[in-house]
Amino acid sequence: MMIYFKNALTRKNLMALTGLFLSFFLIIHLLGNLQLLLPEKEAQLQYNLYSHFLSGNIVIKLVSYVLYACILLHTLDAIYLGIKSKKANGPKLSRDRRSRASTWQSRNMMFLGIIIFLFLVIHFKDFWYHYKFGELPHDENGNKDLYTLVVNAFDSIWYVILYSVSFLALGFHLLHGVASAHRSLGVYHPFYSKLIRILGYLFSILITLGYLIIPIIIYIKH
Amino acid sequence: MKIYLKIWRQKDNHSKGCFKDYTVDDVNKDMSFLEMLDTLNLKLVKQGERPVEFDHDCREGICGQCGVMINGIAHGPLKNTTTCQLHMRSFKDGDTIYVEPFKAAAFPIVRDLKINRSALDRIITSGGFVAVDTGQAPEANSIPITYQEAESAFDSAACIGCGACVASCKNSSAALFTGAKITHLELLPQGQKETHVRVTEMVEQMEKEGFGHCSNTEACQVECPENISVLNIARMNYEYNKSKLLVKK
Numbered sequence: 001m002m003i004y005f006k007n008a009l010t011r012k013n014l015m016a017l018t019g020l021f022l023s024f025f026l027i028i029h030l031l032g033n034l035q036l037l038l039p040e041k042e043a044q045l046q047y048n049l050y051s052h053f054l055s056g057n058i059v060i061k062l063v064s065y066v067l068y069a070c071i072l073l074h075t076l077d078a079i080y081l082g083i084k085s086k087k088a089n090g091p092k093l094s095r096d097r098r099s100r101a102s103t104w105q106s107r108n109m110m111f112l113g114i115i116i117f118l119f120l121v122i123h124f125k126d127f128w129y130h131y132k133f134g135e136l137p138h139d140e141n142g143n144k145d146l147y148t149l150v151v152n153a154f155d156s157i158w159y160v161i162l163y164s165v166s167f168l169a170l171g172f173h174l175l176h177g178v179a180s181a182h183r184s185l186g187v188y189h190p191f192y193s194k195l196i197r198i199l200g201y202l203f204s205i206l207i208t209l210g211y212l213i214i215p216i217i218i219y220i221k222h
Numbered sequence: 223m224k225i226y227l228k229i230w231r232q233k234d235n236h237s238k239g240c241f242k243d244y245t246v247d248d249v250n251k252d253m254s255f256l257e258m259l260d261t262l263n264l265k266l267v268k269q270g271e272r273p274v275e276f277d278h279d280c281r282e283g284i285c286g287q288c289g290v291m292i293n294g295i296a297h298g299p300l301k302n303t304t305t306c307q308l309h310m311r312s313f314k315d316g317d318t319i320y321v322e323p324f325k326a327a328a329f330p331i332v333r334d335l336k337i338n339r340s341a342l343d344r345i346i347t348s349g350g351f352v353a354v355d356t357g358q359a360p361e362a363n364s365i366p367i368t369y370q371e372a373e374s375a376f377d378s379a380a381c382i383g384c385g386a387c388v389a390s391c392k393n394s395s396a397a398l399f400t401g402a403k404i405t406h407l408e409l410l411p412q413g414q415k416e417t418h419v420r421v422t423e424m425v426e427q428m429e430k431e432g433f434g435h436c437s438n439t440e441a442c443q444v445e446c447p448e449n450i451s452v453l454n455i456a457r458m459n460y461e462y463n464k465s466k467l468l469v470k471k
């Protein structure tokens with residue numbers, strides 16, 4: 001029984017499921033945040049209303065717990081498998097050119113994941129924590145004015161750069177992750193495997209571009 | 223051709239190894255890589271030195287015994303080739319070549335370039351066989367198998383157990399090897415019956431031997447002498463999940 005939980009295949013299944021759930025969440029989160037790009041006045045009221053709706057909804061609350069659990073489990077799995085890999089490698093090669101046979105992102109999922117994780121800490125602290133526990137002024141409809149908080153944050157070019165780098169890391173993580181997750185779950189059909197890879201690439205590019213343009217456009221507009 | 227070699231010398235698994243420099247002057251471009259090492263060893267024996275130990279047997283790319291890291295790549299620069307089928311024409315006169323054993327915790331070094339790959343054998347022993355009683359040799363056509371089925375089973379069965387997939391993997395995973403064995407038997411009616419037992423046993427053995435997990439980097443297929451498809455790994459994952467989720471014990 002114990003080996004079932006310690007087993008790499010099971011761990012990779014869990015990692016794939018949590019990763020795919022997070023990927024799905026990225027779509028919803030992006031669509032919501034694209035509201036930031038509406039004309040200024042409309043964006044403010046609309047976005048604050050949307051945030052208010054999300055924070056008050058019990059279903060959203062439950063989904064958000066699943067989301068936190070996924071981030072946690074995914075990260076714990078990453079650490080567990082990382083240690084396992086180190087142990088399995090044994091002595092280091094003195095001359096190592098094995099990298100010629102695989103993509104850069106597939107070999108650097110941990111590095112990319114750590115960037116994403118650090119980003120998430122900053123992201124949660126600056127927006128989520130502030131919105132939930134901080135004092136925020138209200139807009140004319142009486143909703144907490146998250147919009148102004150966000151827009152002001154992106155006044156700083158450093159903040160925009162921080163976000164852009166993180167989104168690129170996320171993009172590369174997904175470039176390998178989406179296709180890899182399906183393999184881990186056992187999709188072995190050659191045609192669908194290829195199709196999933198192509199769709200995975202498309203998904204990663206669209207998600208990355210979608211997230212990238214938000215801080216950049218806000219920065220340019222203000 | 224003149225070839226400069228930096229060869230990993232290590233007394234046994236407990237001692238520290240290091241690269242030693244050698245020069246071989248009379249290399250013919252049509253020699254295989256192993257013949258070039260033979261030439262060096264002949265010289266070393268004549269000089270009264272201990273020859274470089276390496277594994278080999280068939281020298282025609284079918285036994286899976288040979289296999290070293292050549293310039294940091296399992297089986298050397300040519301893709302999908304064994305070390306014995308790599309020829310010196312793949313190198314230039316005056317090249318310096320680094321030769322190192324496959325390295326993985328599950329492959330202890332015996333001496334120099336020689337490693338112990340019994341971990342792979344133990345994975346086979348744990349389930350890579352058909353145990354149902356098949357009786358007398360049946361009439362050849364009594365079990366219908368299509369040409370396609372036979373071909374894809376053979377594609378997986380082509381694995382020669384050389385361990386290059388493990389050596390090429392950043393996690394030292396034996397997923398390609400194990401996946402190929404499981405898929406090979408799953409694709410044929412005699413093997414299919416026991417897939418769920420086989421897959422759990424072999425995966426657990428792979429785990430016990432201390433191999434790493436699969437990150438789907440696909441480096442293994444690129445360096446595998448038999449070009450075993452990474453989809454064999456996905457198939458193993460599928461069969462494993464199916465046996466864990468759907469098969470009643």
Ligand code: HEM
Binds near residue numbers: 016
């Ligand atoms: C929004 C955030 C994230 C998403 C959408 C995501 C998505 C994915 C997906 C789909 C996979 C493929 C799973 C598989 O191969 O079966 C994956 C793998 C991976 N993730 Fe994430 N991930 C995220 C955050 C993180 C974080 C915070 C870390 C931790 C440091 C991380 C570390 C890893 C690692 C190391 C792998 C590769 C595992 C392996 O070696 O095969 N990820 N991720």
Ligand code: SF4
Binds near residue numbers: 388442450
């Ligand atoms: S899968 Fe390929 S690389 Fe791995 S042991 Fe079999 S033949 Fe060698």
Ligand code: FES
Binds near residue numbers: 277278282286304307
């Ligand atoms: S010696 Fe048999 S495969 Fe190379």
